[in-house]
Amino acid sequence: MKELKDRNIPYKIYLTEDEMPKYWYNVRADMTNKPAPLLNPATLQPMTAEELGGVFCAELVKQELDDTTAYFEIPEDIRNFYKMYRPSPLVRAYCLEEQLQTPAKIYYKFEGNNTSGSHKLNSAIAQAYYAKQQGLKGVTTETGAGQWGTALSMACAYLGLDCKVFMVKCSYEQKPFRREVMRTYGADVTPSPSMTTEVGRKILAEFPETTGSLGCAISEAVEAATTRDGYRYVLGSVLNQVLLHQSVIGLETQTALEKYGIKPDIIIGCAGGGSNLGGLISPFVGQMLRGEANYRVIAVEPASCPSLTRGKFRYDFCDTGMICPMAKMYTLGSGFIPSANHAGGLRYHGMSGIVSQLYHDGYLEARSVEQTSVFAAAEQFARCEGILPAPESSHAIRVAIDEAVKCRETGEAKTIVFGLTGTGYFDMVAYGKYNDGDMGDQIPTDADLEKGFATIPSFPGNE
Amino acid sequence: MKELKDRNIPYKIYLTEDEMPKYWYNVRADMTNKPAPLLNPATLQPMTAEELGGVFCAELVKQELDDTTAYFEIPEDIRNFYKMYRPSPLVRAYCLEEQLQTPAKIYYKFEGNNTSGSHKLNSAIAQAYYAKQQGLKGVTTETGAGQWGTALSMACAYLGLDCKVFMVKCSYEQKPFRREVMRTYGADVTPSPSMTTEVGRKILAEFPETTGSLGCAISEAVEAATTRDGYRYVLGSVLNQVLLHQSVIGLETQTALEKYGIKPDIIIGCAGGGSNLGGLISPFVGQMLRGEANYRVIAVEPASCPSLTRGKFRYDFCDTGMICPMAKMYTLGSGFIPSANHAGGLRYHGMSGIVSQLYHDGYLEARSVEQTSVFAAAEQFARCEGILPAPESSHAIRVAIDEAVKCRETGEAKTIVFGLTGTGYFDMVAYGKYNDGDMGDQIPTDADLEKGFATIPSFPGNE
Numbered sequence: 016m017k018e019l020k021d022r023n024i025p026y027k028i029y030l031t032e033d034e035m036p037k038y039w040y041n042v043r044a045d046m047t048n049k050p051a052p053l054l055n056p057a058t059l060q061p062m063t064a065e066e067l068g069g070v071f072c073a074e075l076v077k078q079e080l081d082d083t084t085a086y087f088e089i090p091e092d093i094r095n096f097y098k099m100y101r102p103s104p105l106v107r108a109y110c111l112e113e114q115l116q117t118p119a120k121i122y123y124k125f126e127g128n129n130t131s132g133s134h135k136l137n138s139a140i141a142q143a144y145y146a147k148q149q150g151l152k153g154v155t156t157e158t159g160a161g162q163w164g165t166a167l168s169m170a171c172a173y174l175g176l177d178c179k180v181f182m183v184k185c186s187y188e189q190k191p192f193r194r195e196v197m198r199t200y201g202a203d204v205t206p207s208p209s210m211t212t213e214v215g216r217k218i219l220a221e222f223p224e225t226t227g228s229l230g231c232a233i234s235e236a237v238e239a240a241t242t243r244d245g246y247r248y249v250l251g252s253v254l255n256q257v258l259l260h261q262s263v264i265g266l267e268t269q270t271a272l273e274k275y276g277i278k279p280d281i282i283i284g285c286a287g288g289g290s291n292l293g294g295l296i297s298p299f300v301g302q303m304l305r306g307e308a309n310y311r312v313i314a315v316e317p318a319s320c321p322s323l324t325r326g327k328f329r330y331d332f333c334d335t336g337m338i339c340p341m342a343k344m345y346t347l348g349s350g351f352i353p354s355a356n357h358a359g360g361l362r363y364h365g366m367s368g369i370v371s372q373l374y375h376d377g378y379l380e381a382r383s384v385e386q387t388s389v390f391a392a393a394e395q396f397a398r399c400e401g402i403l404p405a406p407e408s409s410h411a412i413r414v415a416i417d418e419a420v421k422c423r424e425t426g427e428a429k430t431i432v433f434g435l436t437g438t439g440y441f442d443m444v445a446y447g448k449y450n451d452g453d454m455g456d457q458i459p460t461d462a463d464l465e466k467g468f469a470t471i472p473s474f475p476g477n478e
Numbered sequence: 479m480k481e482l483k484d485r486n487i488p489y490k491i492y493l494t495e496d497e498m499p500k501y502w503y504n505v506r507a508d509m510t511n512k513p514a515p516l517l518n519p520a521t522l523q524p525m526t527a528e529e530l531g532g533v534f535c536a537e538l539v540k541q542e543l544d545d546t547t548a549y550f551e552i553p554e555d556i557r558n559f560y561k562m563y564r565p566s567p568l569v570r571a572y573c574l575e576e577q578l579q580t581p582a583k584i585y586y587k588f589e590g591n592n593t594s595g596s597h598k599l600n601s602a603i604a605q606a607y608y609a610k611q612q613g614l615k616g617v618t619t620e621t622g623a624g625q626w627g628t629a630l631s632m633a634c635a636y637l638g639l640d641c642k643v644f645m646v647k648c649s650y651e652q653k654p655f656r657r658e659v660m661r662t663y664g665a666d667v668t669p670s671p672s673m674t675t676e677v678g679r680k681i682l683a684e685f686p687e688t689t690g691s692l693g694c695a696i697s698e699a700v701e702a703a704t705t706r707d708g709y710r711y712v713l714g715s716v717l718n719q720v721l722l723h724q725s726v727i728g729l730e731t732q733t734a735l736e737k738y739g740i741k742p743d744i745i746i747g748c749a750g751g752g753s754n755l756g757g758l759i760s761p762f763v764g765q766m767l768r769g770e771a772n773y774r775v776i777a778v779e780p781a782s783c784p785s786l787t788r789g790k791f792r793y794d795f796c797d798t799g800m801i802c803p804m805a806k807m808y809t810l811g812s813g814f815i816p817s818a819n820h821a822g823g824l825r826y827h828g829m830s831g832i833v834s835q836l837y838h839d840g841y842l843e844a845r846s847v848e849q850t851s852v853f854a855a856a857e858q859f860a861r862c863e864g865i866l867p868a869p870e871s872s873h874a875i876r877v878a879i880d881e882a883v884k885c886r887e888t889g890e891a892k893t894i895v896f897g898l899t900g901t902g903y904f905d906m907v908a909y910g911k912y913n914d915g916d917m918g919d920q921i922p923t924d925a926d927l928e929k930g931f932a933t934i935p936s937f938p939g940n941e
Contacts (some may be wrong), residue, residue: 025495026561032488098489099573099864110562110636128591130866130901172861173573192655192906196866198913199857394662398635401562403593403659438593440903443655450661 027104028271035102036266037089039259041078042297042369044085045304048376050255050368051343053079054330059474062340070237070339071256072247074145078256087259089141096140096173097263100129105271106435110399112419119422121415122277123435124268124295125402130196131166133405133437134291135251138260139166142249143174152245153177157207157232159186160360161193162405162437163251168200179246181207181235185226193441207232214238214336229363230349234336252288253333253342253367261294268432269298279310281418283433285410286314286323286381287360289367295434300378312379313418314370315410317389318458319357322347322366323374323381325464330477331365332470341472344371351467354457358445359386359406364467384413385456390449392416393439405437406445490567491734498565499729500552502722504541505760505832507548508767511839513718513831514806516542517793522937525803533700533802534719535710537608541719550722552604559603559636560726563592568734569898573862575882582885584878585740586898587731587758588865593659594629596868596900597754598714601723602629605712606637615708616640620670620695622649623823623870624656625900626714631663642709644670644698648689656904670695677701677799692826693812697799715751716796716805716830724757731895732761742773744881746896748873749777749786749844750823752830758897763841775842776881777833778873780852781921782820785810785829786837786844788927793940794828795933804935807834814930817920821908822849822869827930847876848919853912855879856902868900869908 043049052061067076078087089097108121126134146154153176158164164180171178180202187194187206197204207227208215214234218225225231233250240248251257272279282299284292292314302308316323322345331346333339346365353362366374373379386406393409395416396402404412415433422429439446448454459467471477506512515524530539541550552560571584589597609617616639621627627643634641643665650657650669660667670690671678677697681688688694696713703711714720735742745762747755755777765771779786785808794809796802809828816825829837836842849869856872858879859865867875878896885892902909911917922930934940 022558026558027495029492032490095485095489109558130860130864130903132903169864173864191910192903195906195910195913196903199860199866199909201861397593397662398664401593401632401636403662440593440595440655440659443658446662447654447658450658 022109024107024275026109027106028275029104030102030267030270032098034270035094035097036263037094038086039089040262040266040298040301041081041085041087041259042301043082043255045301046372048372049082050372053340053342056332056337056341069241070248072142072145072149072151074148075142075256078259079254090144093141093144100136102267103128105268108400111396114399115416115419115423117419117423118426118428119419120428120430121419122432124264124432125435126264127402127405127435127438131162131169132440133162133166134261134264134294135163135166136169137263137294138251138257138290139163139170141260143167143170143176146247147174147176151247153179154247154249155179155236155240156249156251157181157229157236159183159229159362161186161190161441164202164204165193165196166251167249168197168202171202172200178202179239180204181209181232183207183227183229183232189444190441207235209235212238214338228335228352230335233334234338237334237338252290252363253365255369257290258293258297258367258369261290262297264291264294264434265296265298268295277430279432280429281311281313281431283313283315283411283414283431285361285407285434285436286316286366286370287407288363289370291434291436293367293370296379300373303378313414314374314379314381315414316381316383317357317359317361317410318383318385318456320347320353320362321383322364324383327468327471328371328375329471332472333365342368344368345374346471347464348467348470350470354459356455356457357386358448358454359389359410361407361410382414384410385458387454387456389413390446390454402435403439404435405439406442408436411435485572487570487738489572490569491738492567493565493730493733495561497733498557498560499726500557501549502552503725503729503761503764504544504548504550504722505764506545506718508764509835511835512545513835516803516805519795519800519804532704533711535605535608535612535614537611538605538719541722542717553607556604556607563599565730566591568731571863574859577862578879578882578886580882580886581889581891582882583891583893584882585895587727587895588898589727590865590868590898590901594625594632595903596625596629597724597727597757598626598629599632600726600757601714601720601753602626602633604723606630606633606639609710610637610639614710616642617710617712618642618699618703619712619714620644620692620699622646622692622825624649624653624904627665627667628656628659630712631660631665634665635663641665642702643667644672644695646670646690646692646695652907653904670698672698675701677801691798691815693798696797697801700797700801715753715826716828718832720753721756721760721830721832724753725760727754727757727897728759728761731758740893742895743892744774744776744894746776746778746874746877746894748824748870748897748899749779749829749833750870751826752833754897754899756830756833759842763836766841776877777837777842777844778877779844779846780820780822780824780873781846781848781919783810783816783825784846785827787846790931790934791834791838792934795935796828805831807831808837809934810927811930811933813933817922819918819920820849821911821917822852822873824870824873845877847873848921850917850919852876853909853917865898866902867898868902869905871899874898
């Protein structure tokens, strides 16, 4: 019925538990140009461990600041938790290849087989673990689409930690099921902005009709952590520590490929804050940095929130309230808000400092794609590969399909690996719009971008 | 942090692709008392292959009627499809065991790692495959909670078959996201009862306010298939053919257990129409029938729809419209409707003929559980094992926990295996009610049951 290529490689490559990584890989150790340090916005001096310790757990601060240690041991308790849903499969997309009639060989690392529905759990359990180890009562965080909040709720339920989630108000209202999942895991979920924090009250006073933003929810979560005894703030992307934990994705991918003697030509990941992309590519870029191998690495972002392709490489605030440290990154400005029409996630104004530096130094390309074409790729993928992908993940699918089609045209049998970060079960409103032909794209004009750029702080050396 | 038992057994046992079953197992071949044949309601005679061929695909009719062939080869195309989401893991519930402080060893076969969210895909692809092989244009079916409809939509999208789904109206309205998933896979979804069929119009004329029932949707789907050229009807549970396909669950479980030398004492499955339970237990009950082994097998059903524990073993209609063949089974009567308060699935009035006969002959026990206690088990399981279970699957979790707690009391280190049929991502309305303490139970009174029993047909030999 289906004409499939010789299946000498399994449909799904699963590592054994023994083959799972015992160390996270810190790509900064191999970078010549290190990511710039976080700055204290008041002093414009690098944040010290002590200053960061008021916001983050001590062990995570160490990981955040250490740019020389290449490997961090994964504590046994975290490895045991990983075994609940890892190793994740590296899947050979035989059916997609057949449908595209491409000589390319396509693989995807699927991170969606867990209740959070994405890769976010890899860092959530690590951050919750260190909080527990430090004897804290709980952690606070923000969530937009809800994957990170769900992941953190699961990790906290497992460890018996309190979990306070500030959920962007429009998501809180549009995604009651995501909220209910977090509640089932015992988390306390507050729509943001809220009256429970000073920064929330200030934003509400100024913009009473606001439906919130990720940057604003971050400000509230940080305030809630720093004004309570026994709490720290945790973040699901952007930070160095998060990319460190997410390296488990790339390390597993590398082991699985090596097990079957496969050498990838192109590695593709979607990029919002950069945690999945950074985690997937770190070990491969590490080889490039050490001169051991060469790959084409492609970061895919939405055309409606194009921080890499149209942003500026500057120090900027990570949150709307401007209470967090400043990071040097590709940014659209903390005041930038993507079109309300944008449904596909990846709406953060900035990008991980590591990913930004690697991009700046030419280790990866960036491409922006429009959401109608992203959902078309998602539908095509779902129908032949069976998995209903998250809109975020579908950005990577779009470019993987585009590259495979190019191979059909050139006859090259390239090996493409992409990250399938998660499932779209909680994104059916967006799928419904697409099914109804009612999705549309909205790309910011240069004038829109200028408004965002105007919110980037200006000081000597930051232009 | 967590005190875990020696982990000499992996957290998840995955078979290799080579170890996956190449044959389905037909438990009827080993049964001394065969399930009674389907009857033509007009003649009260056993349905012939020819009569059934008007409704079902030819190959499926053969499978339905064959009660002597023990093994049916799984066609290679179906085995390739299975590889997209199978083998499913057999998971050792280390964390649940630790939380219960039980000496019992608990395993669960997790069928939820696919977009349909349940085991239903195992039979959906088989039925769609035979329809395609027969050169049909498409298939029709009904769906309640939506898992079966989603599974069939996925299978049809993969094979390029048209798929018409009649979705029980209350589910159509309460579960717009399920509907949207089916649409994403290209299915045509109609709320039932509808004006598109004669039986639908008749039911609407009589009960204009009805929110539909599974039995009514079956009637519409059968009519839609039999009045269209190139269409057949397919059903997701109850039938012998479905249990045959679902035996892949039990066969994989058996291979995984044997690989590690594990002998189960108790095997537990939830039971609605019986497809998951029948598939899980078939190979084990086969051993019992052949005198090779002995197990305690427990079917778990909701107290609000107690076909095994409080039903009658009679010939009955499978649908409300009474246009389908009659089956001999444990039934509450085709007119029985569970309390509107019932949220947990498993609301079919009857039970698979195979499961019914095995129960009648003492090869399995049945237990009914109330939904508040089912959701309590679901929450407990989610928080320690990480997976948010479907309400249906949680019936089995409830009894697995109860049995493990008994082991704690007696000190016996029994080995418990249960079927975790799927995930609850589309059941958050029900979880929300539970989270709000607003769930409640409603067990039918004897008078309620009598009303249902009155709809069981009366003829000589059927009392």
